[in-house]
Amino acid sequence: xxxxxxxxxxxxxxxxxxxxxxxxxxxxxxxxxxxxxxxxxxxxxxxxxxxxxxxxxxxxxxxxxxxxxxxxxxxxxxxxxxxxxxxxxxxxxxxxxxxxxxxxxxxxxxxxxxxxxxxxxxxxxxxxxxxxxxxxxxxxxxxxxxxxxxxxxxxxxxxxxxxxxxxxxxxxxxxxxxxxxxxxxxxxxxxxxxxxxxxxxxxxxxxxxxxxxxxxxxxxxxxxxxxxxxxxxxxxxxxxxxxxxxxxxxxxxxxxxxxx
Amino acid sequence: xxxxxxxxxxxxxxxxxxxxxxxxxxxxxxxxxxxxxxxxxxxxxxxxxxxxxxxxxxxxxxxxxxxxxxxxxxxxxxxxxxxxxxxxxxxxxxxxxxxxxxxxxxxxxxxxxxxxxxxxxxxxxxxxxxxxxxxxxxxxxxxxxxxxxxxxxxxxxxxxxxxxxxxxxxxxxxxxxxxxxxxxxxxxxxxxxxxxxxxxxxxxxxxxxxxxxxxxxxxxxxxxxxxxxxxxxxxxxxxxxxxxxxxxxxxxxxxxxxxxxxxxxxxxxxxxxxxxxxxxxxxxxxxxxxxxxxxxxxxxxxxxxxxxxxxxxxxxxxxxxxxxxxxxxxxxxxxxxxxxxxxxxxxxxxxxxxxxxxxxxxxxxxxxxxxxxxxxxxxxxxxxxxxxxxxxxxxxxxxxxxxxxxxxxxxxxxxxxxxxxxxxxxxxxxxxxxxxx
Numbered sequence: 001x002x003x004x005x006x007x008x009x010x011x012x013x014x015x016x017x018x019x020x021x022x023x024x025x026x027x028x029x030x031x032x033x034x035x036x037x038x039x040x041x042x043x044x045x046x047x048x049x050x051x052x053x054x055x056x057x058x059x060x061x062x063x064x065x066x067x068x069x070x071x072x073x074x075x076x077x078x079x080x081x082x083x084x085x086x087x088x089x090x091x092x093x094x095x096x097x098x099x100x101x102x103x104x105x106x107x108x109x110x111x112x113x114x115x116x117x118x119x120x121x122x123x124x125x126x127x128x129x130x131x132x133x134x135x136x137x138x139x140x141x142x143x144x145x146x147x148x149x150x151x152x153x154x155x156x157x158x159x160x161x162x163x164x165x166x167x168x169x170x171x172x173x174x175x176x177x178x179x180x181x182x183x184x185x186x187x188x189x190x191x192x193x194x195x196x197x198x199x200x201x202x203x204x205x206x207x208x209x210x211x212x213x214x215x216x217x218x219x220x221x222x223x224x225x226x227x228x229x230x231x232x233x234x235x236x237x238x239x240x241x242x243x244x245x246x247x248x249x250x251x252x253x254x255x256x257x258x259x260x
Numbered sequence: 261x262x263x264x265x266x267x268x269x270x271x272x273x274x275x276x277x278x279x280x281x282x283x284x285x286x287x288x289x290x291x292x293x294x295x296x297x298x299x300x301x302x303x304x305x306x307x308x309x310x311x312x313x314x315x316x317x318x319x320x321x322x323x324x325x326x327x328x329x330x331x332x333x334x335x336x337x338x339x340x341x342x343x344x345x346x347x348x349x350x351x352x353x354x355x356x357x358x359x360x361x362x363x364x365x366x367x368x369x370x371x372x373x374x375x376x377x378x379x380x381x382x383x384x385x386x387x388x389x390x391x392x393x394x395x396x397x398x399x400x401x402x403x404x405x406x407x408x409x410x411x412x413x414x415x416x417x418x419x420x421x422x423x424x425x426x427x428x429x430x431x432x433x434x435x436x437x438x439x440x441x442x443x444x445x446x447x448x449x450x451x452x453x454x455x456x457x458x459x460x461x462x463x464x465x466x467x468x469x470x471x472x473x474x475x476x477x478x479x480x481x482x483x484x485x486x487x488x489x490x491x492x493x494x495x496x497x498x499x500x501x502x503x504x505x506x507x508x509x510x511x512x513x514x515x516x517x518x519x520x521x522x523x524x525x526x527x528x529x530x531x532x533x534x535x536x537x538x539x540x541x542x543x544x545x546x547x548x549x550x551x552x553x554x555x556x557x558x559x560x561x562x563x564x565x566x567x568x569x570x571x572x573x574x575x576x577x578x579x580x581x582x583x584x585x586x587x588x589x590x591x592x593x594x595x596x597x598x599x600x601x602x603x604x605x606x607x608x609x610x611x612x613x614x615x616x617x618x619x620x621x622x623x624x625x626x627x628x629x630x631x632x633x634x635x636x637x638x639x640x641x642x643x644x645x646x647x648x649x650x651x652x653x654x655x656x657x658x659x660x661x662x663x664x665x666x667x668x669x670x671x672x673x674x675x676x677x678x679x680x681x682x683x684x685x686x687x688x689x690x691x692x693x694x695x696x697x
Contacts, residue, residue: 001693003693005690022692024680024681024682026692027680027689027690027692028680028682028684028688028689029682033692036692037692040693052690052693054689054690054693055686055687055689055690057689058679058680058686059675059679059680059681061675063671063675063681064671064672064675065516066516066632066651066654067654067658067664067668067671067672068547068651068654068655068656068657068658068659068664069655069658069659069664069668069672070519070522070546070547070655070658070659071522071525071526071659072672072675072676074519074522074523074526075526075529075530076675076679078526078527078530078532079530082530101512101514101515104512105511105512105514105515106515106516106518109518109523110518110523151631151632151633151634151635152514155513155514155633155634155635155637155638156512156513156514156634157512157513157514158512182322182638183574183635183638183639185576185579185635186576186631186633186635188576188580188631189631190631190632190633191630191631191632191633192632192668192671193631194681195667195668195670195671195681196628196665196667196668196671197667198580198582198629199577199582199583199584199625199628199629200581200582200583200625201577201580201581201582201629202580202581203580203581204580205576205577205579205580205631207580208576208579208580209576
């Protein structure tokens with residue numbers, strides 16, 4: 001797998017078209033790492049000139065800010081911006097909606113101005129440009145897929161259609177949960193909930209969302225966020241439905257359809 | 261007799277004006293407890309929000325049934341109030357239906373439109389009473405909907421029904437009197453109130469005049485009294501919702517407001533600016549503990565909330581039985597503001613009464629349960645943002661009290677030492693690429 005870093009490219013006097021911001025989940029979480037690799041495979045197959053920061057990347061600060069620790073957030077943001085500006089980065093793609101939101105909406109006020117796109121939009125662009133071609137009647141034909149909206153893509157940034165249009169190219173049977181798009185139910189991980197136990201309640205949020213998903217009879221839950229991935233996977237395990245329904249990221253589905 | 265009525269009317273108008281003005285000033289000074297905040301972004305976007313969201317009720321229509329009935333009451337409110345103008349002129353100058361001679365046949369059309377709207381408002385209010393008290397729609401039964409909020413809602417609907425009945429009674433007796441008394445100018449036939457005429461047919465003229473006058477007085481005093489009541493009620497949204505849609509933030513919902521104070525400190529810590537910025541005269545709090553730490557826009561939003569509960573009915577935390585309810589956040593903010601304002605007005609301790617929004621009204625358990633998913637913000641028909649308040653409270657807990665949940669403190673520590681929310685070595689961050697070459 002060819003994964004150039006910014007440091008390597010800069011040493012050669014080159015610069016990439018786009019920086020792939022991997023994110024902490026994409027770097028450390030075993031399940032999310034598979035998504036990272038699937039996305040890299042697509043980038044390589046399509047011939048997009050990209051680079052990653054590698055060990056120079058650090059947390060965007062999103063969970064710190066949402067948990068109320070503004071100091072820590074700004075420390076993270078400021079040092080990331082120094083690195084990004086140092087490499088003269090112009091365009092960033094990321095597979096994490098939380099990184100996406102922070103880089104796109106919250107870094108400009110601190111001096112980090114980049115064109116930031118989420119990998120769902122990036123994949124859609126590659127499909128529209130004809131760079132990703134999927135043969136009709138592939139292995140997905142007839143498979144029932146639902147898309148679970150990530151709050152940080154959907155309501156937070158009004159991205160509802162890009163992930164869906166990526167899924168449509170799979171020629172699968174794309175169905176919707178009752179709560180979708182603007183009224184999509186959170187997986188329960190946002191706002192730094194990923195990093196602590198939930199408050200006392202009658203049910204965990206990811207279980208409620210998994211129940212929504214199971215009631216559609218779909219065999220695949222498509223997600224576009226590493227946190228949603230964890231929450232939905234845990235929910236499916238909790239319901240002991242691993243044999244009948246799988247949770248996949250958009251990038252994994254596209255890579256699979258392309259035989260990568 | 262007419263003179264006496266004129267004097268009485270002016271007195272009533274004056275008394276109502278006095279108390280309404282007092283309340284308006286109180287609400288303004290309560291809002292001014294908050295931090296000043298300038299509106300940012302293009303003005304045209306803000307005006308568009310006022311026109312589409314407030315005037316156009318666009319977000320209401322995500323739920324069709326309540327939107328339809330609410331629209332009837334809303335249009336009724338806007339248009340029937342034109343009639344109040346005639347009431348006031350008649351009251352001051354001792355005239356009767358002063359516009360009738362000038363508008364000719366148009367007056368009849370106008371009055372019939374008013375009557376149609378009055379009946380529509382009446383029906384809509386009955387439907388809403390049924391939804392709340394008979395059908396017991398879930399979002400009106402949540403924990404924060406205690407005795408007063410429920411009574412408030414029922415009072416508003418009942419008062420509106422009674423006011424509409426007064427108008428129709430007045431028009432019915434007026435039409436009968438037009439055949440008996442020259443003072444009562446012809447309005448032409450009024451469709452809805454004509455159905456009430458048989459009920460009053462048998463009364464003598466004197467009694468009819470009394471009923472007509474009583475209904476007239478009841479309606480105008482009722483409206484003035486209701487206006488005063490509105491300033492104490494959740495129903496204040498009829499005014500503040502317009503203001504709120506104007507000041508509501510325009511950034512993408514995922515954006516959290518920056519804290520420039522922190523930016524300055526962080527920059528000087530990182531050596532990005534030569535010297536530390538001049539210390540503030542009064543070092544402000546980080547985040548919010550009480551209403552004065554919130555922005556004036558947050559406080560306007562609290563007054564704009566009519567407790568419809570669409571936010572809470574979409575909140576993932578609330579749906580799964582957690583204590584958090586975005587509606588309660590807004591109600592608590594408003595209640596605390598009122599409490600502080602009341603105390604200040606009587607020379608009491610105000611903000612220094614030993615209580616605060618966080619702790620005495622809103623608990624940590626509530627704010628900690630928020631997933632910042634923006635479902636509440638999306639659901640609000642008047643662009644209220646409970647999430648902003650929740651995040652400000654979290655900032656206070658985290659930065660002033662270091663009182664965030666233990667697992668969050670561990671997460672903070674991981675970010676500080678490993679640059680990731682989990683405890684992994686930063687040098688392993690790129691290992692994923694080496695796993696398979």
